[in-house]
Amino acid sequence: MRARVHGAIASGALRQLATLDLFMNKIGDEGMEAFSSAISSGALASLRELYLHCNNISDPGMVSFSKAIASRGALGLASLAKLDLWGNRIGDLGMKAFSDAVAMGALPSLTTLCVSNIEHPKLKSACKARGIYLSRV
Numbered sequence: 001m002r003a004r005v006h007g008a009i010a011s012g013a014l015r016q017l018a019t020l021d022l023f024m025n026k027i028g029d030e031g032m033e034a035f036s037s038a039i040s041s042g043a044l045a046s047l048r049e050l051y052l053h054c055n056n057i058s059d060p061g062m063v064s065f066s067k068a069i070a071s072r073g074a075l076g077l078a079s080l081a082k083l084d085l086w087g088n089r090i091g092d093l094g095m096k097a098f099s100d101a102v103a104m105g106a107l108p109s110l111t112t113l114c115v116s117n118i119e120h121p122k123l124k125s126a127c128k129a130r131g132i133y134l135s136r137v
Contacts, residue, residue: 015043021051032061036068039076048079053114054087062094070101080107084114086137095120102126 014020027035032055038044057065062085069076090098095115099122102110110132118124118134127134 016046017044018046019049019051020044020047021049022055023051024054027052027055027057027061029056029058029061029064031055032057033064036061036064039065039068040071042076044077046079047077048109049082049084050077050080051084052088053084057085057088057090057094059091059094059097062088062090063097066094066097066101066106069106070104077107079109081109082112082114083107083110086114086116088116090115090117092120095123099123099126102130102132 025031032052044050095117099120101107102123103126110130112133112135113127114135114137115123116136118136124134126132
């Protein structure tokens with residue numbers, strides 16, 4: 001399944017996709033790294049909502065995702081308004097990497113972010129500066 005989703009994303013077949021819900025798909029860090037490669041290619045530039053909750057994503061996967069969104073700047077996920085990462089195992093390292101990317105302007109259209117740890121100081125600060133609403137659900 002992961003290989004098919006990654007293949008569809010990488011091929012450009014999903015360029016017009018507005019919402020992608022991968023709730024409880026056991027993506028894990030390996031899947032998140034593959035997904036991050038597709039993001040870096042600009043294959044999901046029209047995506048407005050991305051639901052990745054409860055997928056066993058931890059620091060390595062989140063660091064890969066953060067690098068992907070930071071490297072493409074406005075091109076990687078330029079239209080993304082809502083990102084749901086709640087229920088994963090993202091620790092301090094992953095949150096710091098993501099917070100740094102957000103603070104540098106990654107995900108320019110992001111308005112809502114759902115994470116388990118809304119009290120992470122760096123994330124809270126980056127979101128406040130950008131006017132991004134933080135939520136647990």
